[in-house]
Amino acid sequence: MLLTLVIGALMLGGIYGLVGMGYGLIYxxxxxxxxxxGDMLMIGAFLGLTFYKTLGLPFLVSLLLVMVIMFALGxxxxxxxxxxxxxxxxxxxxxxxxxxxxxxxxQNGAMFAWGSNVMQFPSIFGVSSVNILGYExxxxxxxxxxxxxxxxxxLHFFMQKSKFGTSMRAAAQDELAASALGxxxxxxxxxxxxxxxxxxxxxxxxxxxIFGVYTAMGSLIGQKAxxxxxxxxxxxxxxAIVGGIFFGFVETFVSAYVTSLYKDFxxxxxxxxxxxxxxxxxxxxxxxx
Amino acid sequence: MSKILEVKDLHFHYGEIxxxxxxxxxxxxxxxxxxxxxxxAGKTTTLRALSGLLGRITSGEVWFMGERIDNQKSHxxxxxxxxxxxxxxxVFGNLTVRENLEMGAYxxxxxxxxxxxxxxxxxLFPRLLEREQQRAGTLSGGEQQMLAVGRALMQSPKILxxxxxxxxxxxxxxxxxxxxxxxxxxxxxxxxxIEQNSNAALKxxxxxxxxxxxxxxxxxxxxxxxxxxxxxxxxxxxx
Numbered sequence: 306m307l308l309t310l311v312i313g314a315l316m317l318g319g320i321y322g323l324v325g326m327g328y329g330l331i332y333x334x335x336x337x338x339x340x341x342x343g344d345m346l347m348i349g350a351f352l353g354l355t356f357y358k359t360l361g362l363p364f365l366v367s368l369l370l371v372m373v374i375m376f377a378l379g380x381x382x383x384x385x386x387x388x389x390x391x392x393x394x395x396x397x398x399x400x401x402x403x404x405x406x407x408x409x410x411x412q413n414g415a416m417f418a419w420g421s422n423v424m425q426f427p428s429i430f431g432v433s434s435v436n437i438l439g440y441e442x443x444x445x446x447x448x449x450x451x452x453x454x455x456x457x458x459x460l461h462f463f464m465q466k467s468k469f470g471t472s473m474r475a476a477a478q479d480e481l482a483a484s485a486l487g488x489x490x491x492x493x494x495x496x497x498x499x500x501x502x503x504x505x506x507x508x509x510x511x512x513x514x515i516f517g518v519y520t521a522m523g524s525l526i527g528q529k530a531x532x533x534x535x536x537x538x539x540x541x542x543x544x545a546i547v548g549g550i551f552f553g554f555v556e557t558f559v560s561a562y563v564t565s566l567y568k569d570f571x572x573x574x575x576x577x578x579x580x581x582x583x584x585x586x587x588x589x590x591x592x593x594x
Numbered sequence: 595m596s597k598i599l600e601v602k603d604l605h606f607h608y609g610e611i612x613x614x615x616x617x618x619x620x621x622x623x624x625x626x627x628x629x630x631x632x633x634x635a636g637k638t639t640t641l642r643a644l645s646g647l648l649g650r651i652t653s654g655e656v657w658f659m660g661e662r663i664d665n666q667k668s669h670x671x672x673x674x675x676x677x678x679x680x681x682x683x684x685v686f687g688n689l690t691v692r693e694n695l696e697m698g699a700y701x702x703x704x705x706x707x708x709x710x711x712x713x714x715x716x717x718l719f720p721r722l723l724e725r726e727q728q729r730a731g732t733l734s735g736g737e738q739q740m741l742a743v744g745r746a747l748m749q750s751p752k753i754l755x756x757x758x759x760x761x762x763x764x765x766x767x768x769x770x771x772x773x774x775x776x777x778x779x780x781x782x783x784x785x786x787x788i789e790q791n792s793n794a795a796l797k798x799x800x801x802x803x804x805x806x807x808x809x810x811x812x813x814x815x816x817x818x819x820x821x822x823x824x825x826x827x828x829x830x831x832x833x
């Protein structure tokens with residue numbers, strides 16, 4: 306029981322954390338905020354379902370296709386919509402409003418394209434459970450956990466070791482200096498939005514088999530991912546992971562031992578308490594002004 | 595000698611404010627040219643406009659290595675070899691010294707030449723080699739200035755524009771910075787230098803321009819400017 310709970314908590318935490326990393330990445334790179342991350346996850350799930358179930362593509366190919374498309378979608382939102390707003394001198398709050406509008410468009414668009422029913426994502430593995438140390442665990446949960454860990458490591462090495470990742474960090478810190486060195490700052494910002502959306506979309510594909518795929522699936526996950534990002538220290542990518550795992554554990558263990566009906570009440574009450582006592586989050590983060 | 599950089603009648607507005615009212619200047623191969631003037635005269639605006647960091651200019655032309663570059667994007671201009679050390683150093687504090695220098699070479703593909711430039715920069719500033727893996731934010735002001743200069747050199751530029759490299763530094767460190775400027779120039783780098791420390795700037799420069807209220811009011815050899823009575827009175831502490 307305990308191991309099952311821990312794996313469940315880690316999986317949930319990884320989901321919140323990865324989607325939350327996207328919020329942090331966008332905030333750090335562009336000083337802006339999106340509220341559409343959850344719906345990016347939902348679109349990723351529907352696209353994955355279409356590729357895997359409807360078109361019969363191999364799972365890995367479906368996942369990769371979703372990542373490419375979601376990256377392009379995130380980049381499009383920043384490069385075309387957000388940039389044109391900012392070019393008109395719009396304030397940050399209009400950009401946030403724009404992302405809420407995008408979130409609505411995505412949800413309703415998904416309803417138009419795929420209908421309003423909960424769709425079942427077919428099982429990816431031939432077996433319904435695997436045995437780990439005597440516990441039966443759904444292999445899709447392990448997949449979600451695995452994809453989460455791989456994505457985190459990949460993002461970490463990309464940001465820390467690759468030239469483009471380093472330039473994204475540089476541009477986030479000092480746009481003027483980065484421009485003067487020949488770094489294409491608009492491109493680094495667009496890439497940050499693209500990566501954030503790609504993370505959410507790929508998580509959508511792996512949670513599809515666990516939660517089912519429906520148009521509202523992203524909203525609650527998106528809010529909890531946002532909460533994770535705030536608790537971890539908004540703008541700190543690694544903080545979001547810690548925040549996500551924190552929420553994953555609270556939610557899983559509250560459901561298991563206290564009440565599953567009011568787990569969100571308790572999770573979000575904790576969010577408010579953390580905000581009051583630690584206004585900069587668990588990890589203090591300095592963000593570009 | 596051929597002209598590396600030539601600016602013709604450059605005008606720039608910050609909104610309604612007419613900040614640059616027809617700046618014309620040029621830098622030839624191998625030269626150090628300085629632009630001196632009071633705070634707010636338009637020195638920084640001039641350099642940033644040349645680098646394309648301020649967006650569109652109002653009118654005028656900027657020619658670099660025989661090519662017109664005004665109103666091009668800043669990263670395109672930087673790629674052509676026009677490097678700038680910004681006022682206030684602007685190092686990436688959260689990146690290591692090494693990463694800062696790598697960002698200088700961001701656009702370059704010639705790995706062997708980049709490695710040679712790393713050696714050149716570390717030879718110029720041995721202190722940076724000692725601090726290679728340290729975060730730039732932990733360096734002293736003088737070291738950050740060295741890093742800013744080194745980072746610009748990593749671009750392998752055709753000209754180096756420096757905005758107030760001595761600002762806020764201790765007198766001994768300022769001496770170092772100016773002897774570095776001389777050495778970089780002796781190694782063949784043309785330099786366009788902006789300074790409030792006009793005396794020191796004119797001493798390393800071949801020629802100078804005096805800017806007042808967005809206009810060039812005087813241009814001459816650095817030696818003549820150093821002895822010019824008006825310049826002495828206004829910019830050299832009246833000695």
